[in-house]
Amino acid sequence: MSLYAVQKVLFQLNNDAAARQRFAADRDALLAGYSLTQEERRALAEADVGRLHVMGAHPLLLAPFAGRAGLKWPDYLAALRRARDAQIK
Amino acid sequence: MPLAFAAAAVHAPGITGRSQNATERQREVFFPAYQRLRERLEAARLDALVMVSAEHFTNFFMDNMPAFCFGLAEDYPGPSEDEPFLKIPKTRVPGAARLARALATAVGEDVDIAHSEELVLDHGFMVPLHLLTPRMGLPIVPIVINCLAAPRPALKRCYALGRSLRRAIEARTERIGLLACGGLSHWPAVPESGKLNVEWDRAFLEDFLAHRRDALTRYTEEEIERDAGPGGHEVRAWIVVSAATEGAQGEMLCFEPIPAYAITGAIATLHV
Numbered sequence: 001m002s003l004y005a006v007q008k009v010l011f012q013l014n015n016d017a018a019a020r021q022r023f024a025a026d027r028d029a030l031l032a033g034y035s036l037t038q039e040e041r042r043a044l045a046e047a048d049v050g051r052l053h054v055m056g057a058h059p060l061l062l063a064p065f066a067g068r069a070g071l072k073w074p075d076y077l078a079a080l081r082r083a084r085d086a087q088i089k
Numbered sequence: 090m091p092l093a094f095a096a097a098a099v100h101a102p103g104i105t106g107r108s109q110n111a112t113e114r115q116r117e118v119f120f121p122a123y124q125r126l127r128e129r130l131e132a133a134r135l136d137a138l139v140m141v142s143a144e145h146f147t148n149f150f151m152d153n154m155p156a157f158c159f160g161l162a163e164d165y166p167g168p169s170e171d172e173p174f175l176k177i178p179k180t181r182v183p184g185a186a187r188l189a190r191a192l193a194t195a196v197g198e199d200v201d202i203a204h205s206e207e208l209v210l211d212h213g214f215m216v217p218l219h220l221l222t223p224r225m226g227l228p229i230v231p232i233v234i235n236c237l238a239a240p241r242p243a244l245k246r247c248y249a250l251g252r253s254l255r256r257a258i259e260a261r262t263e264r265i266g267l268l269a270c271g272g273l274s275h276w277p278a279v280p281e282s283g284k285l286n287v288e289w290d291r292a293f294l295e296d297f298l299a300h301r302r303d304a305l306t307r308y309t310e311e312e313i314e315r316d317a318g319p320g321g322h323e324v325r326a327w328i329v330v331s332a333a334t335e336g337a338q339g340e341m342l343c344f345e346p347i348p349a350y351a352i353t354g355a356i357a358t359l360h361v
Contacts, residue, residue, distance in 0.1 A: 004151065011150045015169075059278035059319065060145050060237060067174065081280040 003056050005034045009044055010052075010061040013068070020068070049076060050083025092258055094133035094266030095334045095359040096126055097297070097327045100142060101272060102212040103350035105176045105219055110349035119354040122343030123220045126356055130221050136263035137185035137228045139192070139254065141326040142213035142270040143236035148205070155203035156242035157250060159193040160231035161186055167210025175212055177219045182210060185228035188263060192230060195257035200250045208233065217270045234329070236271070236322040244306035247325040251332025258333075269330035271323035272352045279319065283348040289316050290353045291344075293324060297331045298339030298357065305331060320351075334359040 012019040023030045027045045043051040047069035049062050066076040103110065147169045149155060162184045168177050193204050208231055218225060235241050258265045273293055274286040296304040305328050313321045343356040
């Protein structure tokens with residue numbers, strides 16, 4: 001578990017257009033630069049915001065990331081809620 | 090010169106970005122109140138406005154997170170958010186660079202602060218500016234507080250910053266205003282989004298208006314998180330302004346819960 005690295009990736013993608021371009025061109029290549037578990041790598045590559053939420057990624061990092069990944073606001077909130085409910089069960 | 094203007098107001102991105110989502114009645118209460126604040130600001134004929142807002146991962150990350158950061162730049166780009174999201178066009182806001190440096194130096198006698206010549210303004214600054222100075226002509230001194238990544242600055246240190254700021258401002262000859270920008274209780278970008286704790290807000294505001302230092306700074310981090318949500322940590326900006334205006338009569342221009350903006354639409358002015 002490397003929550004710091006997960007959040008660092010989100011911060012870079014939210015704030016750095018060049019990082020976003022690299023991510024769009026080759027996700028694995030960009031993510032290879034960070035110390036991440038397989039699960040974290042997959043959640044970031046697939047923009048699985050629910051998974052990232054239960055991992056503990058800060059919502060103010062997640063929301064802009066989700067928006068740029070094309071997720072509409074109600075869908076973003078629903079994805080978080082589903083992931084959280086699934087974890088509680 | 091004494092402070093020429095002091096106020097505190099919410100800055101949620103929904104205010105401009107999803108404006109129509111509030112009910113008509115809520116909008117009829119909230120936006121005219123912001124307009125009244127604008128009229129007071131204009132009547133104060135300010136040379137510069139010191140703005141205190143929260144970090145939202147716009148400028149800083151946990152690799153290097155300042156508790157308090159003063160902007161010292163000649164101007165600032167903003168908003169950082171895309172225009173379709175915030176509905177505020179990209180622009181540059183002038184900075185009061187010489188004043189900023191003088192205030193940072195004076196405050197440094199009391200509180201350790203960071204400074205930056207590369208701050209980017211996010212909704213925290215740009216939503217209030219869009220409503221108060223839409224021509225973006227008033228030079229600002231932006232101050233960013235870490236309200237999101239624990240450990241955050243202690244509430245007592247925020248109060249100390251406010252007192253120190255007042256002394257620093259009063260030593261200057263310019264006409265200077267002070268504005269806190271931020272929410273009271275709110276749960277931004279989490280499944281509870283839209284939840285408010287209006288009673289908590291009311292109690293906090295009573296202490297804010299009366300400059301009750303002990304009451305304003307009594308909350309633990311866990312209590313804020315539980316009762317005022319992850320966004321509740323932004324009350325630090327309000328605490329700075331309450332401290333900077335000790336002795337001044339406060340007045341609420343608006344107190345209107347607006348779940349569609351994920352905040353209570355709180356706007357206060359201090360008769361400094």
